[in-house]
Amino acid sequence: MKRDYLLFILFALLVYAVPTFFKGGYLLNVLVFMGINTMLAVALNLLLGFAGQISLGHASFFGLGAYCSGILTATYGFNPWLTMVIAAAGVGLLAFGLGFPILKLKGHYLAMATLGFGIIVYIVLNETVALTGGPSGLSGIPNLKIGTLLFDGDLKNYYLIWTFALVTMLLSINLAHSRIGRALRAIHDSEVASRVMGVNARLLKVQIFSLSAVISAVAGGLYAHTMSFISPASFGFNFSVELVTMVVIGGLGSIFGSFLGAALLTILPELLRVVQDYDIVVYGLLLIVMTMYMPKGLAGGVAACWRLLRSKKVKAVENAQG
């Protein structure tokens, strides 16, 4: 438990130090996306990694957050901070209402239901042209502002988004080490036993589904206000699957794993540009190999390497002494 917080402090320092090395440009822009993806992966991990409930529609909560905040500011001129709160609350309520019927389902059926929801949202975003601008997108979304500080450049956005991402990670670590986090993992391992111990599994699943949706909606708001332009293509089925991949590749139930998964899946497409047309093939192969050889994800892999290194070091010391 202490180790998680220590790791978090180191990680946070690293995150804030990074821009002193890259003052701007393309890479910083990629890192901004990485921050948003980290938020989303951590949010989904609460549901998928902790409670063990699949969602193939999480991109839609991200999208609804983005569009809600985007439309209210660009079209109706609201304050962006206010609209982000409205978006988060609205999406949270929607997820809460949706969660009760949907989370009664298990496994493949839950996957299908959340998939269906994602597709409905995608269609609505495309078809309600008057409101959303349809497939050609919504533009003119204002940047966020604190006093006179306008978040318009990559550097400012980097600090803005990573602050949100770090807060998300910290709160999730807190949750993981609490009675609620344990109850969620208990549901994952044996729902029946958890209920016998007094865990209201049904309600808790809905609550965590909503919390996950709220965080995703906040990420959506941040995305809309940093990009200034959004279109439905960013919030479709592909992205939902990509989010699940981040969580699984990173390591189910590991907060830092979610960061690793998000980082990898943000950077990989950029790196694979060198192999041009074959990028999808390489991408797919990499994911298959990784799931085969790192069943506990990147987080599990890193932990195993660490243990290996330590035992080698101990042996080396012993040899030197003996």
Add this chain to the structure above:
Amino acid sequence: MLRVEGVTQIFGGLTALEDVSFRVGKGAITGVIGPNGAGKTTLFNIITGLYTQTGGKVFLEEADISGFPPERLAPRGLVRTFQNIEMFHQMTVLENVLVGLHSRSRSGILSCLLKLPRQLAEERRMREEAHTWLEFCGIADLGGVEAGALPFGKCRLVEIARAMAVNPRILLMDEPAAGLNSRETADLELLIRKIRDMGVTVVLVEHDMELVMDICDAIVVLNLGKKLAEGTPRQIQENPDVIKAYLGEG
């Protein structure tokens, strides 16, 4: 303490329980025995709210708890262990017991997210109490071990520690001695007595007749879903119907 009244359970065409009634005395150890498939586990599943019975009622200290889901029974002090161990295998032994304290702790999602002072204090208290239950069951040294890595015998003990953490008034155990060696069974017997001496009512499903006859104050015999007999261990041992049912089974 616990009263089962005319409970019937039908699965499709199969009648697993038929009009079963009995009472469990407060502070006693009551055995429920019967050949394989007699309906013992089904009875437990009904009492603990995992199944909704086809007919009949269950009362806990005169309150009708028929159809209550398990999560409403834990706060009322009714809890159980499982025949096919239901461990939280990816969690440590201590965390397993901490889940047992769930219904007696209050912190909501928000205070857990923000680590509010009240939550921290509660967490400290919970950990202390969880440790005492590990000690109580003689597994204090296993707190940090991942439950999935434990040998079978220890799993049974973790399940009991976890159930005791709920602070039960009545504890239902489904074959706690199954798969244990004779030394472990002897320790288990002591543990069950210790639990009874704390004032917890115990209902015990068990095939180990020596254990049952040794510690039970009363016994209910089920056969093919029907109550066959009821009485003290001596009465049951001498009951010709019971002898026939067991011999007939082979």
